[in-house]
Amino acid sequence: MQAYQRDFIRFAIERGVLRFGQFTLKSGRVSPYFFNAGLFNSGSALARLGQCYAEAVIDSGLDFDVLFGPAYKGIPLAAATAVALADRHDRDLPWCFNRKEAKDHGEGGTLVGAPLQGRVLIVDDVITAGTAIREVMQIIRAQDAQAAGVLIALDRQERGQGELSAIQEVERDFGMPVISIVSLEQVLEYLAEDAVLKEHLPAVQAYRDQYGI
Numbered sequence: 001m002q003a004y005q006r007d008f009i010r011f012a013i014e015r016g017v018l019r020f021g022q023f024t025l026k027s028g029r030v031s032p033y034f035f036n037a038g039l040f041n042s043g044s045a046l047a048r049l050g051q052c053y054a055e056a057v058i059d060s061g062l063d064f065d066v067l068f069g070p071a072y073k074g075i076p077l078a079a080a081t082a083v084a085l086a087d088r089h090d091r092d093l094p095w096c097f098n099r100k101e102a103k104d105h106g107e108g109g110t111l112v113g114a115p116l117q118g119r120v121l122i123v124d125d126v127i128t129a130g131t132a133i134r135e136v137m138q139i140i141r142a143q144d145a146q147a148a149g150v151l152i153a154l155d156r157q158e159r160g161q162g163e164l165s166a167i168q169e170v171e172r173d174f175g176m177p178v179i180s181i182v183s184l185e186q187v188l189e190y191l192a193e194d195a196v197l198k199e200h201l202p203a204v205q206a207y208r209d210q211y212g213i
């Protein structure tokens with residue numbers, strides 16, 4: 001685990017973004033942990049989050065032309081990442097997002113910001129079963145753009161529809177990489193090292209045994 005990944009997990013726990021307990025997921029699975037990116041809800045927290053995303057994508061070496069934030073949660077994430085790439089990595093790239101409902105006046109349409117064209121980096125929060133990301137792919141395809149990759153905060157490393165992880169399925173089906181700031185494996189490593197948080201380890205491990213890959 002790299003230093004920025006450890007810092008990110010600590011930061012997510014401090015902000016209450018990463019929590020332990022009992023949570024029902026979109027997929028119906030009942031999870032002993034949940035990652036709520038909406039709780040990076042101050043200016044400094046969002047700035048720091050954007051820096052972590054930027055660091056992860058720079059680290060990956062992925063080439064892309066435009067950042068895309070899917071509504072709603074992806075929008076501030078893509079914006080914060082675009083700011084961090086410009087400020088910290090000297091990469092001033094275009095970014096855009098979609099509306100959930102088309103606007104029939106003014107500029108109209110469902111896309112806002114830079115044109116969605118070329119190689120698109122999708123910025124989102126979490127992939128569990130991969131449903132949300134498949135919907136985003138339809139938007140990108142409808143614009144005749146190409147998806148270059150997906151950048152997320154946490155890879156929950158769960159099974160998708162078959163034996164592969166949801167992320168491996170997305171990579172296989174769309175021929176693009178999924179880059180995450182951290183994965184469940186690193187969260188487990190972090191828990192194991194912490195005298196207090198260690199108490200959550202058995203439940204998270206059991207969940208991983210049931211739904212993980």
Ligand code: OMP
Pocket residue numbers: 024025026027033034035036037124125126127128129130131132133166
């Ligand atoms: P999938 O569509 O199953 O991949 O689930 C991804 C979505 O689930 C995310 O975009 C979130 O809205 C939500 N989610 C979280 O935000 N954090 C979690 O830890 C787990 C989920 C989830 O419901 O699976």
